Amino acid sequence: MAKITYVSFEGTATTVEVPVGATVMEGARDNGISGIAADCGGACACSTCHVYVDQQWIGKLPAKDEMETDMLDFAFEPDEQLSRLTCRLKVTAELDGLVVRLPEKQI
Template sequence: MAKITYIEHGGTEHVVEVRNGMTVMEGARDNDIPGIEADCGGACACSTCHVYVHPDWTEKLPAMDPMEEDMLDFAFEPDKVRSRLTCQIKVTDALDGLVVQMPEKQL
């Protein structure tokens, strides 16, 4: 299990525990965290679970695959270094302390 901090665009923080094997998106959805819409349900077919990963974590996450990289082209103001789709990040103990921030809006 990992504690993940989700920060809304306005600055409100939500710290929740997410079970291993789930995705960061599922952790937000299951805890009613606003700002992650996840319209496709985690199929990497939209960009509505886009977040900015805290700089301390960008190098610690597994590399994104080409499908995620392509989908980020449709996200609101993607950042080449910090943007990720939360449906593609599997939770493990190694993610304990992960911090993600939601963009101003999801597209």
């Protein structure tokens, strides 16, 4: 398990344990984190699981692939450096402590 902290747009932080091998999106969905809609169920076919990764974690995550980069074009106010789709972030032991911030809305 890895502890992942989801910070709402309003600033409320919720930390949950997510199984290694799951995605950060599944961790949000399975723990009732509001603000991550995940309309496509994790198929990287929408941008409704968009988050801003905390700056200290940017270099610790795998690089974005072309599919994720393309889908982020549809996200609400994407940030070239900080924006990620949580369906593309597999939880590993090394991600214990990851902090992600939710956008104002998902589109």
